[in-house]
Amino acid sequence: MAIPRSKVFSQSSLQDYLDCHYRFELGHVRAVRCPSPEAEPLAEWEERARRGNAFHWMAQQMVAGVPVDVLEPTDDEELSAWWARFKRDGMRGLPPNRFSEVTLSTALGGVRLVAKLDLLAVEPGGRVVIVDYKTHKKQTPKTLKGRIQTRVYRYVVAVAGAAFTDGATITPDQIEMRYWFAADARPSVTLDYSQAEFEADEAYLSGLISQILAQETFPKTDDLQRCAFCTFRSLCERGQRAGAVDEQEDEGLAMLADSGDIEAFEF
Numbered sequence: 008m009a010i011p012r013s014k015v016f017s018q019s020s021l022q023d024y025l026d027c028h029y030r031f032e033l034g035h036v037r038a039v040r041c042p043s044p045e046a047e048p049l050a051e052w053e054e055r056a057r058r059g060n061a062f063h064w065m066a067q068q069m070v071a072g073v074p075v076d077v078l079e080p081t082d083d084e085e086l087s088a089w090w091a092r093f094k095r096d097g098m099r100g101l102p103p104n105r106f107s108e109v110t111l112s113t114a115l116g117g118v119r120l121v122a123k124l125d126l127l128a129v130e131p132g133g134r135v136v137i138v139d140y141k142t143h144k145k146q147t148p149k150t151l152k153g154r155i156q157t158r159v160y161r162y163v164v165a166v167a168g169a170a171f172t173d174g175a176t177i178t179p180d181q182i183e184m185r186y187w188f189a190a191d192a193r194p195s196v197t198l199d200y201s202q203a204e205f206e207a208d209e210a211y212l213s214g215l216i217s218q219i220l221a222q223e224t225f226p227k228t229d230d231l232q233r234c235a236f237c238t239f240r241s242l243c244e245r246g247q248r249a250g251a252v253d254e255q256e257d258e259g260l261a262m263l264a265d266s267g268d269i270e271a272f273e274f
């Protein structure tokens with residue numbers, strides 16, 4: 008199945024391709040939607056997704072200037088704890104010019120590559136900090152550094168971030184990516200960037216996009232662990248029951264969709 012060159016690629020579509028080529032085809036080429044939950048128990052999974060979305064919305068509103076006391080959650084102890092932590096150190100040390108829910112894109116490999124950022128904080132002529140809020144369990148700096156999200160976000164900001172610096176060029180060594188964990192009192196994880204990493208990301212991402220565009224069939228993964236948290240598992244006959252919510256590695260598709268994933272830009 009040929010992928011149209013008009014297709015927009017994102018960190019989530021590339022991650023799906025890396026996890027399972029067939030998941031990429033179903034979700035991003037054929038736009039199949041399956042109602043299966045990603046994890047169980049269902050009520051807990053839905054509650055986590057709702058709380059994560061509420062947190063992202065509150066953080067966005069605060070950056071937009073809404074007074075924090077207006078945003079204070081009243082009936083959710085866990086969300087209140089996240090919010091208290093966010094007010095204490097969620098913005099600590101960030102450059103003064105802050106933009107939430109920023110969408111940037113650039114041309115790469117003959118297609119568009121899009122990054123949707125929770126927050127971009129900019130110091131004119133100085134640091135450029137990409138912030139991503141995580142409401143799931145904390146991951147190690149090594150894992151985060153290898154994430155396709157990290158590679159896409161830092162690369163796209165290096166190429167297209169000048170839209171937020173009054174046109175001043177951004178060099179990779181000005182860029183930091185900060186993962187801030189709502190449910191973990193330990194410090195956030197900050198990853199620097201360099202010219203060498205930028206060049207490596209450009210080669211890797213363009214190679215990955217070329218590989219996808221050249222691919223005619225998209226086989227199912229052999230790694231059954233990938234299927235446990237996949238909404239297509241019934242369709243693929245890879246099991247009826249979802250994996251345990253506590254073992255899910257990331258916020259998952261429900262969070263991405265509800266927090267404004269860039270699927271709407273595709274095609």
Ligand code: SF4
Pocket residue numbers: 026027028029030033227228233234237238239240241243245
């Ligand atoms: S259930 Fe498994 S094989 Fe099917 S799309 Fe999902 S990850 Fe791929």
